[in-house]
Amino acid sequence: MSLYQIQNTLYVMTPQAYAHLDNGTVRIEVERETKLRVPLHHVGGLVCFGNVLVSPALMHQMADEGRALVLLDRFGRFKARLEGPVSGNILLRRAQHRAADDAALTLSLASALLLGKLRNSRTLLLRGAREAAHEADAAVLKRTADNLGAAVRSLAKAADLDTLRGIEGEAARGYFSAVNHIVKPKLREHFQLDGRTRRPPRDRFNALLSFLYSMLMNDCRSAVEAVGLDAQLGFLHAVRPGRAALALDLQEEFRSVLADRLALTLINRGQLTRKDFEERDGGAVLLNDQGRRTVVTAWQERKQEELQHPLLDTNVPIGVLPLLQARILARMLRGDIPTYSAYLAR
Template identity: 60%
Template sequence: MKSLLNTLYVSTDGAYLKLEGETLVLSVEKVKKHQVPLHHLGAIVCLGRVAISPALMARCMEDGRSIVWLNEHARFQARVEGPVNGNILLRQAQFRAADRVETALALSKAFIAGKLRNSRNVLLRSARDSKDEEAKAQLVRAAKSLAINLRNLAHAESAASVLGLEGDAARVYFEQFNTMIKPQMREEFEYKGRSRRPPKDTVNALISFLYALLGNDCRSALETVGLDPQLGFFHVVRPGRPALALDLLEEFRAVLGDRLALTLINRGQLRQKDFDFRPGGAVMLNDTGRKTVILAYQERKKETLQHPVLESQVEIGLLPLLQARMLARYLRGDVEAYIPFFNK
C-alpha cells in the first residue's frame, strides 16, 4: 500500500520556494526559514501569495508531485501537475457510468449514505461525551432522525429524492452543532446557520477551511487513480466545478472535517484571536489560526483506524485515495457495488 507522504502547506505571504539539490527551501525576503527533503513530500499546497521557482516546479512535475494554489479562504485557484495519470479506458468507463441514470443514482445514494452515517456517529459521540442530560437527549434524537433518513435513502428512486433526504439530514445535523460545542466555548464559537462565501461566523470559517483542505485531498486522490474529478454523479456538473471530488468529500465532511473542528474548539486550541472579522460581516481564519488548523489537520491524517472493508489499520490521510481506488474498481466492473467509507 502507498505510504502517506507529507503535504507541505505554505501559508506565509511572500514566501518563495526553491530547489537546492534534493531539498526544498522556503525563504521570506531572501531569508531561509525552512527546508525539507523533497522526497518526503507528496504534494505542495500554497495558501495566498506564494511563489515557486521554475526549477522546483519542473522537478515536481517530473516526480508526479502536484502543486496547488488556494486563496486565503482555502478556495481553489490553480493546480500544476505533470502528465495525466491513469488510462483512457477508466475515464471512458466513468463517462459511460455518468450517462446511466441507475448507476448515477446508486453512486449518489452511496456517497450520501456515507455522509449520513458518519454525521450520525459524530452526534452520538458528542452525546456520549456530554455531561448535560438535556443536550445528550437532543443529540440522540437528532441521531435517530438521521437513522430514519438513512433507511429512507435505500428506497430513494430519483436524484431529487436523494437530494431532499441529504438536505433534511444536513438541517437536522447542523441544528445541533452548537449543542456539540462545550458551553464555555459557545460565546466565542456560536454557530448561526450555514454560511459560505464568505462565512459569517467563526464556526463557518473553520469548517469551510477544513472542507476546502479535505476537498483538495479528494481531488488529488481521484486524479492519482486516473479519474476525472470534474465529472460527478451526485453534484451537478458545470464548468470549473470538481463535481466528483465534491461527491467523494461528502463521505468525509463529518468524520474528518466537523470532528476536527469540534476538537479544536472544545479543547481551546482556537480562540477569537485566531480569526479576522471583516467589514460587512465576513469572518476568516488569520495567519495564526490557519497554521493551527493546518498543523492539527496534518497530525490527524497521520493517525490510524480500522478500515471497515479492508479490515486493516490504515492512515486516515490515505482514506480518500483508498475510496478513489474502490470507486475506480466499481466503474471498471471489477466489483458489484461501491461501498462508501463508514467510520465506526
C-alpha cells in the same frame, strides 16, 4: 511496518516566502533566510497561501513528477491548481463516463455516497450525546441522530437524484443545527454555529469548517486523480465547467469524519479561540494567520493517526482514506466488484 507511506502536503503560509528547488530538495526561504528544507520525494503536493513565490524550476519538476501545486488566497479559498499532463487509464475513464450516462447506476452510486455521509454524521452526533455534560444537549443530539437514521432509510426509496439531494439537504440542516450542542457550553458564546454559511462564512465555527473543507477537497481531488479517474465527472454533484464534481462526491463521506470532528476537537480543547479569527467588512468571519497555522498543523497530525478500515480489516493512516475509497470506486467502475461501499466510521 506500515504498508502506506504518506507523502505530506507542504503548506506555505508566510507572505513573501520563496519556494524553490535545490538539488532535489524543496527549500523555503523568507527574506533570504532558509526556514525549511524537505526532499521533494517526501512532498505529495505544495499548497501556497496568498503571496508566495514559487520558482519555475520547482514548478517544472513537480509537473514532471505528477505533484500538484495548489494556489489559495490568504484565507484558504481556492484559486488555481497547476499540474502536469493528465494521467490515468483511458479504459477506466471510459467506464466512468459510461456509468455517468447510466441513470440507474448514477443513482445507486450517489445513494451510496450519501449513505456514508449520513451514517458518519449520525455516528458523530451519537458520540457527542454520550459525552454530553447536560441531558438537554444529549437529547437534542439523540433526536437529530434518529432523524438522520430515518434519512438513511429514505435513500433506498429515492427514485431520482433530485429526491436524493432533497433528503441530504434536509438532513444537513438538522445536523448543523445540532452540532453546536457538542461544543462545550462555556465556549458556545464564541463558537455559535447558526446553520451552515459558506460564501462568506458568518461565524467562527463556519469559518473553521470552510477552511477544513477546502483542505479536505484538495486531498479528495488528489485521490481520484491518483487512481486515474476524471475529477470533473461526478455522480452526486452536477457537472459544471471547472468544477471537480467527483472530488466533491468523495468528500461527502469524510466531512464529519475528518473535518467536523477535528473542528470540534480544536474548539473544545481550546486550541482555537476567538483571537484566531477576524471579522471583515460585510460580516464575513475568517481565520487569521495564526489560526490557519494552528489548523494546518492539527490537520497534518490528524492525517498521520491510524484507524481500522472496516473493509480492509487493517489499520491505515487517516490521510490515505480518500485514496483507498477512490480505489474502491475505481474497482467498482471497472466491474471488479458489484457495488461501491462508502467508508463508515466507528
